[in-house]
Amino acid sequence: MxxxxxxxxxxxxxxxxxxxxxxxxxxxxxxxxxxxxxxxxxxxxxxxxxxxxxxxxxxxxxxxxxxxxxxxxxxxxxxxxxxxxxxxxxxxxxxxxxxxxxxxxxxxxxxxxxxxxxxxYVEETSTQSHLIQLDPYEIDEQVRIVYFKGEEVNLTSKEFDLLQLFLHNKGQAFSREQILTNLWGEDYFGTDRVVDDLVRRLRKKMPELKVETIYGFGYRMLKG
Structure with a gap:
């Protein structure tokens, strides 16, 4: 492309x-x-x-x-x-x-x-929308859009990446370092404070998201 x-x-x-x-x-x-x-x-x-x-x-x-x-x-x-x-x-x-x-x-x-x-940017291989239900949200991974009650939730690219990481690994605990590596790559040099900030922004935009803090370690999305 x-x-x-x-x-x-x-x-x-x-x-x-x-x-x-x-x-x-x-x-x-x-x-x-x-x-x-x-x-x-x-x-x-x-x-x-x-x-x-x-x-x-x-x-x-x-x-x-x-x-x-x-x-x-x-x-x-x-x-x-x-x-x-x-x-x-x-x-x-x-x-x-x-x-x-x-x-x-x-x-x-x-x-x-x-x-x-x-x-x-994901190349669309189909004209059909593939919505994932994460009550009360709907997530279209092909076009990287989240909907809440029919309205689009404006996430940045990194916020959507974090959501996907949690979404596909429900119940799994991620350390801040693991989240940094998954989202920014192994060549990222910087503080893990950016992870806390990213999680805070995602929670603010999606307050019904069931992401819990594991104090002294990191975060995980609850199952169910």
Missing amino acids: SYNIYLVEDEQNLNELLTMYLKNESWSVTSCLTGSEARNLINTPPHLWILDIMLPDVDGYQLIREIKAATPDVPVIFISARDADIDRVLGLELGSDDYISKPFLPRELVIRAQKLLSRT
Whole structure:
């Protein structure tokens, strides 16, 4: 599948290098050097945003707020020269699906983008909807949508990934480290606080979800 990528990076040399690597994957890439340029694209969403936090005109955090307000289901990868845990947590709180710190190898960004795109977009092999009943919710895994009383529940890509992990492993206890590995991969470097934050956001959006905390360990979804 050919994906449309929006890259927002103010360092021109890095922008050109990353654009080249992304285009080598046969993806369509639109690059921006400023937040203002990116703002003009929000209403014509891509398959993936790659967004620098530190921009000369518009803060990356403000941009992701506007992106998620307009298109909550489009995934976002944050890139930043800052490596503080608070930046990672804040990015996830605002809806980012991954975070990569500078300096990084361009190929690493491509691999992360590949994984995120493959998890987010499933090729439809049938026109039929396959709904999973998880009272009071209905889950369509093909299009990655959750319904509550006929209304769509707007989950981010990572929130849906976590829901799927619990859904297909009811009764199984997962440590925070196991959840990190399942959702972000073994190459993720960062605190497991992001797991607690992700679970909190999923519970807030799906309050009837039967996910219990195993103190000092992690989480599990109850059977039944």
